[in-house]
Amino acid sequence: MISRRLLGPALAAFALLDLAIIVAPSLVLAGAAQKGGLVGAHGLDLVVASSVLGSSHAALVWIRLRRQLLRYADTADVLIATLNATVVVALATTMLLLVVLGGFAPQHAVLVNRGWPVLGLWIGMHLVAMALAEVTRSLVLRWLDPHGNGPSSRAVRAEMHR
Amino acid sequence: MTRQEAGLRLSRRQLLAAGLGLTGTAVTGAALNRAWWLLSREDLIPGAAPTLQLEPHRWQTEPDRLTVAAIGDSGSGGRQAMAVAEQRALSYRRRPFGLVSLLGDICYYGPIRRRFDDAFARPMSPLINAGVDFELAIGNHDGGLFFDDLALAEIEDTLELLGTPGRYFTSTHGPADFFYLDSSKPAILGPDGALQLEWLDDTLGSATSQWRIVALHHPIYSSGSHGPTPHLDGLVEPILQRHRVDLVLAGHDHHYERTVPVDGVTYVVSGGGCKTTPVTPQPYTAVAESALQFMHIDIDGDRLTGRSIGPTGRLVDRFELRAREGRR
Numbered sequence: 001m002i003s004r005r006l007l008g009p010a011l012a013a014f015a016l017l018d019l020a021i022i023v024a025p026s027l028v029l030a031g032a033a034q035k036g037g038l039v040g041a042h043g044l045d046l047v048v049a050s051s052v053l054g055s056s057h058a059a060l061v062w063i064r065l066r067r068q069l070l071r072y073a074d075t076a077d078v079l080i081a082t083l084n085a086t087v088v089v090a091l092a093t094t095m096l097l098l099v100v101l102g103g104f105a106p107q108h109a110v111l112v113n114r115g116w117p118v119l120g121l122w123i124g125m126h127l128v129a130m131a132l133a134e135v136t137r138s139l140v141l142r143w144l145d146p147h148g149n150g151p152s153s154r155a156v157r158a159e160m161h162r
Numbered sequence: 163m164t165r166q167e168a169g170l171r172l173s174r175r176q177l178l179a180a181g182l183g184l185t186g187t188a189v190t191g192a193a194l195n196r197a198w199w200l201l202s203r204e205d206l207i208p209g210a211a212p213t214l215q216l217e218p219h220r221w222q223t224e225p226d227r228l229t230v231a232a233i234g235d236s237g238s239g240g241r242q243a244m245a246v247a248e249q250r251a252l253s254y255r256r257r258p259f260g261l262v263s264l265l266g267d268i269c270y271y272g273p274i275r276r277r278f279d280d281a282f283a284r285p286m287s288p289l290i291n292a293g294v295d296f297e298l299a300i301g302n303h304d305g306g307l308f309f310d311d312l313a314l315a316e317i318e319d320t321l322e323l324l325g326t327p328g329r330y331f332t333s334t335h336g337p338a339d340f341f342y343l344d345s346s347k348p349a350i351l352g353p354d355g356a357l358q359l360e361w362l363d364d365t366l367g368s369a370t371s372q373w374r375i376v377a378l379h380h381p382i383y384s385s386g387s388h389g390p391t392p393h394l395d396g397l398v399e400p401i402l403q404r405h406r407v408d409l410v411l412a413g414h415d416h417h418y419e420r421t422v423p424v425d426g427v428t429y430v431v432s433g434g435g436c437k438t439t440p441v442t443p444q445p446y447t448a449v450a451e452s453a454l455q456f457m458h459i460d461i462d463g464d465r466l467t468g469r470s471i472g473p474t475g476r477l478v479d480r481f482e483l484r485a486r487e488g489r490r
Contacts, residue, residue: 025198025201028198028201028202029202029207031202032203033241035202035452036434036452036453036454036473037453037455037473037474037478038474042241042245043241046207076172076176076180080176080179081179083180083183083187084179084182084183084186086187087187088186090194091190091193094194094197094198094201095193098200098206101208102204102206105206105208105238105272106271106272106277108208109208109239109280109284110280111208112208113280113284118208140179144173144175144179
């Protein structure tokens with residue numbers, strides 16, 4: 001089990017990292033627009049959407065990580081799975097934007113012409129990135145502990161064996 | 163005793179997964195650095211077209227008066243392009259113009275046949291509906307010394323969709339002669355390059371209007387990320403100087419820049435139609451700014467006033483040129 005002294009910094013690091021990497025693309029876009037002379041609210045909708053989604057996901061990461069780190073003796077599985085999930089959400093959030101927006105520009109333009117809001121697309125891509133991260137976390141945990149019922153099972157088995 | 167009680171001994175799977183995570187962290191760091199750089203220089207978020215209704219044919223072109231807009235590198239169809247397009251339409255409302263000089267790259271993110279409506283027709287729709295004319299200096303297509311089939315097809319499509327008479331041509335509007343060049347490497351250094359240069363020399367030599375304005379995509383002078391175009395300065399620049407061209411308009415680099423007169427010729431880069439890239443002023447730079455913008459040019463007799471206008475209407479630059487002596 002992780003010591004309480006380390007718990008706070010570990011939780012804060014993962015949650016803040018999660019929030020930062022989800023919000024970053026929208027800040028990059030808003031910053032570029034501001035630098036180009038588009039002052040004011042340009043791009044603010046994307047920043048707000050990313051912040052809301054990023055905060056929610058960061059809260060989820062915080063709560064789940066806290067529960068698991070306090071409860072289970074063998075915390076390595078939890079931390080490793082969270083690290084891998086963080087990498088996936090970081091890559092997916094930005095790369096999805098580049099691939100989907102850059103590679104399918106004509107299709108998106110058609111949607112916008114029909115009144116479909118860009119915000120819907122933006123939120124959808126973020127949700128896909130978060131879902132990929134959750135799937136990764138779950139798969140890594142399962143792979144690390146294929147026969148158990150949770151991160152603590154190996155520790156429990158080790159205790160019983162002793 | 164658990165592994166943790168015995169010290170930090172990880173299983174093989176844990177080591178593999180941790181290694182993967184740490185490697186992923188390093189790779190992701192480098193990839194995100196590059197991806198965010200790219201994101202900040204593109205205009206990928208699709209934008210809604212301006213809906214302004216403009217009064218058609220409000221401009222007045224007379225033998226000694228002309229108002230024209232110029233814009234480069236506007237072909238994203240994104241939010242930034244639409245913001246500039248809206249300001250351009252507002253600019254028409256304030257000071258109507260009957261001509262837009264396009265400085266190349268009117269279509270990004272796909273072939274022009276597929277993207278023409280989204281990248282050109284929609285952002286320009288208020289001006290198109292107002293009956294404004296468009297003249298194009300064609301953009302990149304310069305992978306090597308020869309055009310490949312794909313580039314040629316794209317050029318042909320672009321010229322046809324815009325109704326442009328050729329890869330290089332001249333036009334006269336009021337007191338100004340315009341000379342549109344194909345400034346790509348194959349068009350200057352390739353097998354037919356000499357023909358275009360000879361044409362430019364001859365046409366400029368026989369020009370009779372008070373003002374001579376050259377429009378091309380690649381800048382001869384630029385302090386931006388692409389910089390000056392090496393194949394132009396030795397071949398095209400001497401012709402422009404010899405024939406005392408007044409103003410050279412270019413795009414390609416995504417910023418605004420005006421040089422001090424170089425041997426009497428003022429060079430402008432107006433490539434902020436939808437994206438921006440950094441600019442580091444050089445000794446020949448009078449004004450430079452990494453800004454979204456377009457140009458609004460008024461000619462009134464022997465005075466030309468150029469304005470670079472940002473996406474919120476802010477004046478990025480204003481300059482005046484006087485007609486060369488002996489021209490009327």
